[in-house]
Amino acid sequence: MAEQNISPEQIKALQEKIKQMSPEELKEFQKKQCIFCQIVAGKVQSRKVYEDEKVVGILDINPANPGHVLLLTKEHYTIMPQIPDEDVAHTFMIVKSLSNSMLRGIDAQGTNVIVANGIAAGQRAQHFMVHIIPRKDNDNINFILPQKPMDEKQIEAIGNKLIAGLQGVEKNDAVQEKAEQKGSSVSLDEISRLMGAR
């Protein structure tokens, strides 16, 4: 979010430095740089509409609609695959409750729930968050999901790849553990680094 003006040399030096870091050091480094960790800690002002021991909900300062809430994990995670199962469940139970609060409290007629994992998915901040956007008829928001038909062969091939991938994920049940291992085959570390180096 906070764009910084740094030279290409500085970026290169930073990337080198980040590459040398252990996962723990990397997390600490990201945390220090992260504006949302400072919001969670109360060091940067925000309008909190919900808080418990695991998550904080704040009003987005650039809302898609009035009442747009960002739900942040208190722990610094860059992307959702790093979050333990238990915390995923808790976070989204709160998402449901916040959606309900919007329908009841601010006359929303619907809600969108959006998570972006990675820059290619539109993620801008380096702290995991869930967007909960109150919706009304004709509110000028238009999320575009194109339709790309697949043929039978593609369906089988991609479906089977995913099934195999899921078995892999389940075997390593805690995906975040795998991502924390240095030199693992998972690209999550790399994605996390790229987010951090932005």
Next chain:
Amino acid sequence: MADKAKESCLVCQIIGNKIPSKKVYEDDLAMAVLDVNGANPGHCFVMPKNHYPIIEQVPDLEIGRLFQVSNKISSAIFESLGAQGTNIFVANGIPAGQTVAHFAINIIPRMENDGINLQWQPKQLSEEEISTIELRLKEQTKNIGNFEKHDAKMQARKPAFLPDKFLSEDEEEYFTRQMRRVP
């Protein structure tokens, strides 16, 4: 009403294997299938096996499971499809773009410049508007907590804020037409 909605619900028919689909995951509460007309190849739907039109009706226990499954599918998309990113996307209610009256979570693999746009133009609000919204939301969120393990009553009850047209038979037919694209 609930049974009738279920009978005409295409998602329920996919779950009941009356309509063929490419399943990628199934357990006692959740099922995930490939969207064969998805935003990108590998786009999946994660759905509760029970029929709930919107997120407010899904019991907390099932919410937890559905999003855990979604997260695992998102991880699998990164690892086995080589995606550069993933979106978790829910359209809850017709004004939010929901077209099928059965709660579902979209898991969308992302690549740069893939033509998907989940961005928005920020709206400018006055200080007063923001403060009013903050207060009204806080008034509601102070009641959050005490999560149900299982709430049978909630399943049967139609929430007062759910628009009538959302569950009328005409709407169900509309939803059915929309879902025909699923083979």
